[in-house]
Amino acid sequence: MTDSTILHGVVAEYVTPDALVAACKQARKAGYRRMDAYSPFPLEEAADAIGFEKTQVPLLTLIGGILGGLTGYGLQYWVNLSAYPLNIGGRPLHSWPSFIIITFEMTILFAGITAVVGMLTLNGLPQPYHPIFNHPRFTAASRDRFFLCIEATDDHFDRAETRRFLEATDAVDVAEVAD
Amino acid sequence: MERLLPGQAPVLTPGHTLETITDKIVSIVLRRPVTLGWVGGFVFFFGLMNVLLFAMAYLFFRGVGIWGINVPVGWGFAIVNFVWWVGIGHAGTLISAILLLLKQGWRNSINRFAEAMTLFAVACAGVFPLIHTGRPWLAYWLFPYPNTMGVWPQFRSPLLWDVFAVSTYATISALFWFVGLIPDLATFRDTAQNPVAKKIYGLLALGWRGSARHWKRYESAYLLLAGLATPLVLSVHTVVSFDFAISIVPGWHTTVFPPYFVAGAIYSGFAMVLVLAIPIRKFYGVQDMMTMRHLDNAAKVMLGTGLIVAYGYSMEAFYAYYSGNIYEFFVLKNRMLGPLAWSYWCLILFNVLIPQLLWIRKVRQNTLALFCTSLVVLLGMWLERFVIVVTSLHRDFLPSSWGMYTATRWDYAIYVGTLGLFFCAMFLFVRLMPMITIFEMRMLLPQSRVTSSEAAHD
Numbered sequence: 001m002t003d004s005t006i007l008h009g010v011v012a013e014y015v016t017p018d019a020l021v022a023a024c025k026q027a028r029k030a031g032y033r034r035m036d037a038y039s040p041f042p043l044e045e046a047a048d049a050i051g052f053e054k055t056q057v058p059l060l061t062l063i064g065g066i067l068g069g070l071t072g073y074g075l076q077y078w079v080n081l082s083a084y085p086l087n088i089g090g091r092p093l094h095s096w097p098s099f100i101i102i103t104f105e106m107t108i109l110f111a112g113i114t115a116v117v118g119m120l121t122l123n124g125l126p127q128p129y130h131p132i133f134n135h136p137r138f139t140a141a142s143r144d145r146f147f148l149c150i151e152a153t154d155d156h157f158d159r160a161e162t163r164r165f166l167e168a169t170d171a172v173d174v175a176e177v178a179d
Numbered sequence: 180m181e182r183l184l185p186g187q188a189p190v191l192t193p194g195h196t197l198e199t200i201t202d203k204i205v206s207i208v209l210r211r212p213v214t215l216g217w218v219g220g221f222v223f224f225f226g227l228m229n230v231l232l233f234a235m236a237y238l239f240f241r242g243v244g245i246w247g248i249n250v251p252v253g254w255g256f257a258i259v260n261f262v263w264w265v266g267i268g269h270a271g272t273l274i275s276a277i278l279l280l281l282k283q284g285w286r287n288s289i290n291r292f293a294e295a296m297t298l299f300a301v302a303c304a305g306v307f308p309l310i311h312t313g314r315p316w317l318a319y320w321l322f323p324y325p326n327t328m329g330v331w332p333q334f335r336s337p338l339l340w341d342v343f344a345v346s347t348y349a350t351i352s353a354l355f356w357f358v359g360l361i362p363d364l365a366t367f368r369d370t371a372q373n374p375v376a377k378k379i380y381g382l383l384a385l386g387w388r389g390s391a392r393h394w395k396r397y398e399s400a401y402l403l404l405a406g407l408a409t410p411l412v413l414s415v416h417t418v419v420s421f422d423f424a425i426s427i428v429p430g431w432h433t434t435v436f437p438p439y440f441v442a443g444a445i446y447s448g449f450a451m452v453l454v455l456a457i458p459i460r461k462f463y464g465v466q467d468m469m470t471m472r473h474l475d476n477a478a479k480v481m482l483g484t485g486l487i488v489a490y491g492y493s494m495e496a497f498y499a500y501y502s503g504n505i506y507e508f509f510v511l512k513n514r515m516l517g518p519l520a521w522s523y524w525c526l527i528l529f530n531v532l533i534p535q536l537l538w539i540r541k542v543r544q545n546t547l548a549l550f551c552t553s554l555v556v557l558l559g560m561w562l563e564r565f566v567i568v569v570t571s572l573h574r575d576f577l578p579s580s581w582g583m584y585t586a587t588r589w590d591y592a593i594y595v596g597t598l599g600l601f602f603c604a605m606f607l608f609v610r611l612m613p614m615i616t617i618f619e620m621r622m623l624l625p626q627s628r629v630t631s632s633e634a635a636h637d
Contacts, residue, residue: 017629024391037391040197040366041621045629047395057399065407072343075323076334084331091335098335101418105343108411112351112404116358119400123393126385133388139369141389142362144197 008131008179009035009151010162012171013140017043019170020146024049026169027150032162034154038132038147046146060118061111068110072103131179149177190285191623192467200468200620204363204613205370207463216462217606224602231596234589235310243313245589251582252572256590257311259564260597262419263447264304265345266440266560268352269412270448271297275355276408279401285476287619288468291363292459292608293452294356299604300451301349303597308341310593337421344418351411355404358397361387363613416444423567430510430571433498439491446484446530447560449477450553457550459609468615475543481556482537488563489531506576514570518583522566529559 014020017039024037024046037046047053076099080086085093120126132138132149141147148171150162159176166174238245248255271293278286309315321342323332332339364384371377387393420440423431453474460469499511514523533555542548574581608614621627 017627021629038389039391039394040201040389041362041618041627042394042398043391043629044395044398047391050391052392052395055396055399057396058403061400061403061407079323079331080334084329086333088333088335095335101340101414101421102334102343104414105340105347105411108407108414109347109350112354112407115400115403115407116354119358119396120385122396123390125387125393128386130386130388138388142366142369142387143201 005176006179007152007159008134008177009149009154009157010159010166011132011135011138011147011149011175011177012166012169013137013173013175014146014148014170015172016170017046017146020148021045021049023148023166023169023171027148027165030165031156032150032154034151034157036132036149036151038138038141038149040142040144040146043146056122057115057119061115064114064118065107065111069103069107071110072106073099075106076102131177135175135177137173137175152179190470190472191288191620192470195467195620195624196626197621197624200624201366201370201617203465203468204615204617204620205366207465208610208613209367209371209373209376211463213610217610221603221606224599224606227595227599228603229596229599230592231306231600234592234596235306238310238589238593239315243311245587247584247586247590249582249584251575251580252569252584254568254572255584256586256594257307258422259561259568260594261304261307261311262440262564263561264300264307264597264601265348265419266416266444266447267451267557268297268300268304268348268448269416269441269444270452271295271300272348272352272355272408272412273445273448274452275359276405276412279405280409284623285473287623288465288615289452289456289473289477290619291356291359291612291616292455292605292614294352294359295605295608295612295614296448296451296455297352298349298356299601299608300448301345301352302604303601305345305349306593306597306600308345337418337425340418341422344415348411348415351404351408355408358401358404359616360612361385362389362397362618363616365389366617367613413441416441423571428571428575429504429506430499430514430567433495435491435494435498439488439494442484442487442491443560443563446481446488447557449481449484450556450560453477453481453549453553454557455605457546457553459614461546463609463614465615468620471544474546474549478537478543478549478552481553482534485530485534485537485556492527492531509574510571513574514566517570517574519566519570519573522562523570526559526562526566529555530563533559 012023014023020037020039021043024035027035028049028051033051035050037043037050039046077094080093080095087093132147135147137145138147148166148169150157150166156162163174163176246255246257271290274286274293275290278290309318312318321332321339361384364380365387367380368377368384371380417437417440420436424433424436426432456469456474456477460466496511499507502508514520534552536542536548536552542552569584573584
């Protein structure tokens, strides 16, 4: 890699989750903010260590669920009272107990779809290209290795300095990744 | 392995590492050659699936008159099979959602194929409401949409509740399954050698890279889906039971139906899980990941839900007598002593008596015995729906309107055909997708936990 290449960041590779989480904490303490940890399974400690503690997914799901419930009930209310009133066995047109089930199902349906679509959208997926895949050994991130990437857009980022910093952690390998 | 006692059998046999787990599951799909046994099984079930297609084509050509249904018994095999298949699907959701919320680590290796089982079972179930309408090309009339006829569905009908419950269930199950697959598809993308396979798995993985931020949102969404699927799965079979319980037909109009339908669904679903898991773990050599502990736990769930079902039968019989309603009591007598008494007593034998063998540890530790018991339970649960549907309808209030029901060869052809569709899909699934959730298996490893004080929460 030449010096003129635009960098995505400097990437350190770790063998254990412990080493990754410890490095994340050190990096945060050293003032780095624009970084990401990569692991082959969910590692909540890593997310906490890089300072990502709250997700918007539960809130979105709640909103989706409420909208779904309102849609389900509203649809039945409108159909039965206005669009197509049907007298079934003399029951009131607004016979709310029989509307509950479809209201419930629509709540679940909307909430579930919102949770999935919301999660994917917030994650920026589907994303066909990402510079981290330029790392020659990154396929191991979906297998048995852990990576920490300090991104070039970070205010504290300095090519040589950041590299030295990561080499001082428990990393087995430190590499620069092109953007 | 097989010699370990319950309590000692681990969920994952010791000695695995992150690499071996990944390699083992990935190699089943990406490296293992296609065996003659797989081809033979696939061709057989593919043939059965074509029986379904042929029978459906003839059905659309001639109409539902080719079935055994008649005037008192307007609901025959179609609804029996529908309820049976939906019920089988429920175990998949139970394993993936409810056991996740209850933090049962043993679910991790069986949830993926159990979810696939759910999807395929719901697909098989979905065939029946569609084709039983007589004019399936107008089935979209069931959905509320603005139309030139100016009519809307009848929202007070349990049949419409069913449309919403089952379509929501199918959608949420598919989402749950796919979301669970994304990280494993990324592993496949990164491991596959074949460029075409790499491209396809890569597309399906949506560019997943295992970022800590992504994982956090992912875990959050997955947990929420589990929380949503839990009441959903209970509601689906409750709504299915409302198809019966909301009516006033003797033998159907009873409040015990929702809980006992849900228990029965889980009962048959776990039986199907065992019927699939026992051969899969043997043929694919994954006994170290689907251990005897899994089989033992599944057998215990079967035993427990089977007892709830048995309680349902006894309450049904007791209230038929205790209510003092002569029509209810007649339905009971007719079930036990009438022309279809064989179906009732086979049901009691298959669903209540034979499964009591599962109390014995030796039976639970013997895969063949467990497999056979599960088959018996599947048959028993099918008979349960047959007894509920047919014996209640064929002799109701007025003796002048009594009748008899005999299934025709087309009824059987369609039922057997859906079995073909189901197993055909399962055969494709085990060869194309990771049948065990790789990333969740990694989490079972002791070395996956963050331990050192330096890394722990401060």
